[in-house]
Amino acid sequence: MRSQITALEALQQLDIELRELEDDLERYPQEISRYKEETENTKQSLAKAKEELNQTRKRKMESESKLSGNKDKIKKAEVKLFEIKTYREYEALQKEIGDVKKANADLEEDILKEMETLEGLETEVKEKENTLNEKEKEYDKIIDIYNRKISEITKAYEIKKQEKKKMVSLINPEIHTLYERIRRRNGVVIVQARNELCTGCNMNIPPQLFNEVLTSKRMIQCPNCQRILYCEETTEGEVQTA
Numbered sequence: 294m295r296s297q298i299t300a301l302e303a304l305q306q307l308d309i310e311l312r313e314l315e316d317d318l319e320r321y322p323q324e325i326s327r328y329k330e331e332t333e334n335t336k337q338s339l340a341k342a343k344e345e346l347n348q349t350r351k352r353k354m355e356s357e358s359k360l361s362g363n364k365d366k367i368k369k370a371e372v373k374l375f376e377i378k379t380y381r382e383y384e385a386l387q388k389e390i391g392d393v394k395k396a397n398a399d400l401e402e403d404i405l406k407e408m409e410t411l412e413g414l415e416t417e418v419k420e421k422e423n424t425l426n427e428k429e430k431e432y433d434k435i436i437d438i439y440n441r442k443i444s445e446i447t448k449a450y451e452i453k454k455q456e457k458k459k460m461v462s463l464i465n466p467e468i469h470t471l472y473e474r475i476r477r478r479n480g481v482v483i484v485q486a487r488n489e490l491c492t493g494c495n496m497n498i499p500p501q502l503f504n505e506v507l508t509s510k511r512m513i514q515c516p517n518c519q520r521i522l523y524c525e526e527t528t529e530g531e532v533q534t535a
């Protein structure tokens with residue numbers, strides 16, 4: 294029975310290690326997607342700022358072209374003023390010139406605003422480009438490390454799985470079934486019995502049963518938590534590593 298307990302302990306250790314490797318195998322790809330997603334978001338945000346910058350440039354050019362067209366109109370109208378014969382025509386043309394000048398004042402204001410917006414957007418785009426460059430460099434390194442870790446862990450996992458297979462073959466099938474049942478329910482299966490206490494649930498073990506654990510002639514389960522109990526042969530003065 295002692296060898297079965299030892300094998301179960303080894304199996305339990307392997308299961309713990311396998312579980313940790315499984316967690317890592319789940320965690321690292323998630324981390325990688327998180328970094329990729331963040332880079333993608335930065336890219337999209339940069340693209341948006343660039344698009345806005347282009348739109349503003351276009352708007353400014355349109356305003357400028359309208360303004361210069363209007364200035365031509367005014368020049369032509371002012372020349373025409375000298376050729377006008379009637380006061381009414383003169384008045385109408387003066388009004389037209391006034392309207393165009395007013396429109397031009399608005400356009401000039403628009404252009405100033407657009408220039409200001411452009412300045413802000415140019416800074417924004419530059420900053421976003423820098424951020425993206427830095428992030429991409431940093432994240433590429435991290436992702437590279439994580440990918441290497443994943444392949445290392447995958448290898449270690451396969452080796453451990455083989456070890457587990459070997460260990461399971463050393464264990465009596467009935468005991469293994471019991472082990473799996475307790476593991477599903479309690480996680481930890483094999484626990485030490487110390488001073489007539491189960492270290493799994495801290496409940497008392499009846500003296501008779503505790504003696505049986507000590508002699509380890511048969512597999513003893515804690516009456517309370519059903520975990521499999523064992524005693525270290527040299528319990529005296531040893532540090533407990535529950």
Ligand SMILES: [Zn+2]
Nearest residue numbers: 491494515518
């Ligand atoms: Zn117990």
